[in-house]
Amino acid sequence: MPESEAKLSELSKQDVRREGILLILQGICKFIIFRISLHLIPLEWLSLSSSSLFLIFRFLRYGLLSILLYLSLDGNVSIAFGIYTILFNLQMNPVYAALPFVSTSLRDFWSHRWNRLIKNSLQLMSFVVIPKWIDPIISMNNKAKGLLAFVISGLLHEYTYWFVAGKWSGKNMIFFLLHGLLVLLEITMKWPTKPNTFKEKLLGYIWTVGIMLSTASLFFDPYIEAGLFAAWK
Template sequence: MGSELISFMKVLLISMVSLLYCYFIAQKLSKGKFRLISFLPVFSLFLVLPLYVSSAFLSSNISFFVTWLTTFKLILFSFNLGPLAFDPKLSLSLFVSIAFLPTRIKHNKTAKYVQNHDDLGNEPRPKLPLSLPAKVVIFAMLVMGGRHLEIGGPIAKLYLNCATLYFYLDMIMSLSNVFVRSRFGVEVRRPFDEPYLATSLQNFWGRRWNQSVSETLHTAVYQPVRYEIGVPRWMAVVVVFVVSGLMHELLLYYIIRAIPTWEITWFFVAHGLCVAVEIELKRALGKRWRIHWAVSRPLTIAFLVATIHWLFFPPLLRIKHSPSG
């Protein structure tokens, strides 16, 4: 335990020094390829940092928040885009906080191409508002329920696992929001928008689930592929999901340190293809595409839960039941 804590402190120190370097080197180099090249040593460091710890909890969080999100934010920052490209310039402490934490703040340099995207307007009020303490209590109840209760068979357990994953992520990201808002007095955005109320896969992935990742992938992957390369919209959407799948697969590798089985990647590829089909159907049918929420909402959640059970959870459950897990 002591050696693991020392390793984590080393990772934290390396990350902090790396961000200090990026912050100050950006003041010397204008946006573009030279700034991007100057960040390459940092990207290389971030790629190996999760390997310095053996704990699944620490390695998964380092790989998600640093290797994935922070790297993508710095890539965008190379071109003066994304959450780190604030005008006026961010203070050093706020720069580090936004780089490390999955917190979104309102500003005008998130994207190069203006879209009809949620981050350009006011957030809708939640229909089922839950405070942070309520989320913590619900998460604790779900964890205890999953460990000590035998309820309703495998289907109920599957929904319980999905709800636990959601409330864990929402709780962690909400805590990040509380820290940034209280420490710096800036306006922050909700990390999730009630994903259990999604009425389609496009609605779920594009506007409701993990908006920090969604916004980052939209700016770093979708927009360059869609507008710089010029591929059709549906193809750019599939590329985004492929990248997301590969990043999740990398995250899993850091946890198990074994050759990937690619099930998680296929989960995102399947959802990307389904979202692409949905987009094209909506374009072809126009206003004729109308499905009442009472039908579309349960169908969307059922499809999500079924595919999570089929492709997403099996690698995670194998970790849990392995001799070393």
């Protein structure tokens, strides 16, 4: 290998290692913020039944739990990906490439901002693997495949809840099925994934936050009742 190419290769490796170190540092920072936040939050806020809270406090708790969940997931994954990057000198795409809390549509949130590692796996299952299995019997269009991804996600979360609580809830399944239908509605209405004007961004943000808060009980309440968030303390 010519000397110039060898130097370029070495620089490239250094850049990848630097990215790995940066990922680890970002993960550590998020994990520290997560632990400090948990320390400051009263245990009752993580364990009280939602029915015992006023609506405004219920929504505040859902928002807080969303942030904690993001910090926990992204913090741990960033540390793991950073270590992997340094050990094997391979670049890893970030799981959370953009901040999920500024999404301007449900499609923007689920397709581009929330847990892209799981999203890619679900997309492979719903758009390639399962349609190939059932193609001789049923032909699926892209909208049906997209909805199938939400159904699979609902089943996975229901299994997680069963593993934690030892029973089925059904609420997580309803949550993801409802969000899948609303994403299809956005596609049908040609709702912009990346709006250009401030008005479009504001309306999209209000729509997304409104749907998230109004359906959050379906996602969070089963885990609150099972004591999962209280166990974080």
